[in-house]
């Protein structure tokens with residue numbers, strides 16, 4: 001589907017990252033992101049979790065805090081990009097992978113481009129707001145100055161179930 005347009009030398013579509021000699025695959029990382037997403041339930045936020053990983057090391061892990069903070073920009077992706085940039089000591093996160101349970105929105109897709117994130121792995125599609133295939137393709141648009149390697153649908157059912165359970169419980 002034309003998703004792989006890597007920039008620079010990152011591992012295009014490799015799907016595996018080494019922790020020393022121990023490989024960490026996308027599904028394992030997504031399971032960690034799902035655990036992170038569950039933490040949002042503690043403050044009645046929509047359960048979305050995100051990690052930033054580099055060379056198999058988790059640099060940062062955050063969940064949605066929009067209700068908790070009253071901040072419309074407090075999506076998991078924005079928060080985790082800020083933490084990862086602080087951890088790396090640079091706004092440039094090329095060579096890093098974001099793993100997030102839900103397809104990023106326009107704001108978060110824009111943040112990924114601005115962070116020069118190397119790769120995006122997401123779980124459930126967001127047909128109402130997703131900007132990384134569903135409604136737009138912000139992360140792979142030749143008109144923008146950076147394009148990411150995008151892998152969609154990793155552990156999609158588990159990620160989506162988390163959300164549907166949350167919204168059903170609220171009714």
Ligand code: ZN
Pocket residue numbers: 075077104105106107108109
């Ligand atoms: Zn977002």
